[in-house]
Amino acid sequence: MALTGCTATEPEPGWEVTVYYTAVESFHDGAPVAVTGCPTIECEGGDDPLGSYPEDFVQAVEDEGTGRITSGEHAGDYLNWSYDTGYWLDTEPRNSHGDPLRPFVSAAADPDVLPEGTRLRIADCGDAEDVTAEVCEELQAADWIIEDEFTPGLGGEHHIDVYLGEEDQADFTETDWYTTLVNARIEFP
Structure with a gap:
């Protein structure tokens, strides 16, 4: 899939956004x-x-x-x-290319869908009922860059992972931060 019709003024709908962390x-x-x-x-x-x-x-x-x-x-x-x-x-958390992961910057995608270096923003958090306003606002405020890639066979079209940094409490996967955005809108500035 090639990026078509994606501009900063016309976000592309239908994206799944998951998070990953250290x-x-x-x-x-x-x-x-x-x-x-x-x-x-x-x-x-x-x-x-x-x-x-x-x-x-x-x-x-x-x-x-x-x-x-x-x-x-x-x-x-x-x-x-x-x-x-x-x-x-x-000595640090690494992406699939061996570079350091950067919180609220590093993102992962299928390289056939979004190549390394693609810049993006989450314009709308979509339909997920469990996404809090605070989490949505912080994910939207970040300028993400595709610096990582999915394990082959995972991910697929219209799916990105965004890197949050280190977990900051026990049971992190039970917090508001461990979420999936469904039908999010992504813009490619």
């Missing part, structure tokens, strides 16, 4: 899980021991792509994950 170990619990992978970003499919972390933190890292470690010898580092690399330790 998990923080201290907000998670569960049985410790030993994680293996790469001790640095410059590796694929490694099997070095990277530490043991709460089960739901490890799952959140796999779901969201990154998490900040708050305990043990790797405290302050990030545990990152991607489908083609596995787990690795890093």
Whole structure:
């Protein structure tokens, strides 16, 4: 799908907007899980021991792509994950190109729909009943840039993810911030 008819004065309707974030170990619990992978970003499919972390933190890292470690010898580092690399330790949360994720700037899309570098704004939060006015206003105020891409096979046309930064409390997925905009309107300035 190519972008057609998209201007700053004519937002394109029908978009699904989901959020992603950096998990923080201290907000998670569960049985410790030993994680293996790469001790640095410059590796694929490694099997070095990277530490043991709460089960739901490890799952959140796999779901969201990154998490900040708050305990043990790797405290302050990030545990990152991607489908083609596995787990690795890093000094910051990364996008699929290896660049740092930027809160309220970085967005992800299918590269065949929205190529890297595409700038966009959320003009209208759409039909989602669970989106609060505060969350909608902050998502609309941001100038998003496609700097990340979906795992192949996920996402699809008219779907973007926007990066919020680090979770700031336990059960973050139960807060107003963990939301999906349905039939949102996107403008491409």
